[in-house]
Amino acid sequence: MFWYTGSPIESGTLELAIDDPGFIYGATVFTTLRVYHDSLDHPLTNWAGHCERLKFSLQTFGWQQPDWHRLRQGAELMKENWPVLRMVIFPDGRELITGRILPADLANRQQNGIRAWLADSPDYARALPAHKTGNYLPAWLALQTALKQGTQEAILVDSAGNWLESSTGNLWGWRDQQWWTPPIDTGILAGLMRSQIVNWLKQHQVSVTEEPWSTEFVKEFEALAYTNSIMEIIPIHTVLAGSTQLTYNLNHLAFQQIRSLWHT
Numbered sequence: 210m211f212w213y214t215g216s217p218i219e220s221g222t223l224e225l226a227i228d229d230p231g232f233i234y235g236a237t238v239f240t241t242l243r244v245y246h247d248s249l250d251h252p253l254t255n256w257a258g259h260c261e262r263l264k265f266s267l268q269t270f271g272w273q274q275p276d277w278h279r280l281r282q283g284a285e286l287m288k289e290n291w292p293v294l295r296m297v298i299f300p301d302g303r304e305l306i307t308g309r310i311l312p313a314d315l316a317n318r319q320q321n322g323i324r325a326w327l328a329d330s331p332d333y334a335r336a337l338p339a340h341k342t343g344n345y346l347p348a349w350l351a352l353q354t355a356l357k358q359g360t361q362e363a364i365l366v367d368s369a370g371n372w373l374e375s376s377t378g379n380l381w382g383w384r385d386q387q388w389w390t391p392p393i394d395t396g397i398l399a400g401l402m403r404s405q406i407v408n409w410l411k412q413h414q415v416s417v418t419e420e421p422w423s424t425e426f427v428k429e430f431e432a433l434a435y436t437n438s439i440m441e442i443i444p445i446h447t448v449l450a451g452s453t454q455l456t457y458n459l460n461h462l463a464f465q466q467i468r469s470l471w472h473t
Contacts, residue, residue, distance in 0.1 A: 210290065212283035212306040215276070223305070231299045235343030238266040239297040240401075243311075243439045244288045249281070253471065255438070256284075258401045263298055266340040273302035280304045293439055297343070315440060322444035322459045323361040325375065325435075328354065329451065333365055333376075338396045352376040360449060362435065367396060372422040378437035379403040380422070382430035383463040387416035389430075395421055402438045409470050424450075432461035442467050 210219050230236035240262050245253040260277065267274055275298050283306045287294055291308025298304055312318070328351040336344050351363035355376070363376040373391055374380055379400040382389045388410060393399045410417045420426075427433075433445040446459040 237343035322446040326355040327450040378435040383432040392419035
C-alpha cells in the first residue's frame with residue numbers, strides 16, 4: 210500500500226508516464242521521517258521541519274507546491290501501518306508517500322556500532338547536496354561499495370579528502386571535550402536530526418563546533434558516529450581508509466549526551 214495524489218493504493222507498483230521527469234531524471238524531492246509515539250506532531254517526528262525541507266527545495270527549483278493538507282492526510286493514514294514514511298514531491302506537485310518498518314538490526318547497530326568505508330573517489334560526489342532529490346545515485350553507489358567491503362556505511366569526502374557525511378546521514382566526532390560536525394557550507398546535506406542535535410546540545414551548554422574534517426583531524430577523534438532521522442545515533446567503531454584502519458571508542462561516555470535527546 211502507498212499514497213499517491215490523494216488516494217491510498219493497494220499495490221506494490223506505481224505507474225508513471227514514460228516521459229515523466231521523475232522517472233527519467235530523478236526529478237523529485239523527498240524527505241524521510243520516523244513517527245514517534247504515533248504522532249506527526251511529536252517533536253522528534255518533526256513534521257514541520259520535514260515539510261519546510263520540501264518547501265525549500267520546491268521553491269529553489271521553482272516547482273509547484275503540493276496540496277499540503279492532502280499530504281498530511283496521506284501521512285496520517287500511512288503512519289497507522291508504518292513507523293517510517295518517505296514523502297516524495299514531483300515537479301508538478303504530485304505527492305507520493307511510501308512506508309516501511311524500522312531496520313531489523315537497528316538496536317544492534319545502536320548498541321554495538323558499525324564499520325564504515327571511506328569512499329575516497331569523485332565518483333561518489335553527491336549532486337545538489339543541499340537538497341534531497343530523486344538523484345541519489347552517487348550516495349547509493351558508495352553504500353553498495355561499502356557493503357561489498359564488509360562494512361555497513363560509506364563516508365563521503367570532498368576533492369581535498371575532507372570527510373563530509375555518511376551515505377545516509379551526518380557525521381559526529383568527539384575530541385577535546387566537545388562534539389564536532391562538518392559545516393553545511395562544505396557541501397553536505399543539512400540533516401534535520403543534525404539540526405535538532407546541534408540545538409539540543411547548545412541548550413544544554415554542551416560545546417559543538419562546526420569545522421572541516423581533514424584527514425589528520427579525524428585521526429584524533431575519541432568517538433565517531435553518524436545520525437539521521439530514522440537511525441538516531443549510530444556509533445562507528447572502525448573506518449577502512451585505503452590501507453589504513455582507524456578505530457574509535459564504541460562505548461565513549463559522550464554518546465550518553467546525545468542519546469538522552471530521545472529520552473527527555
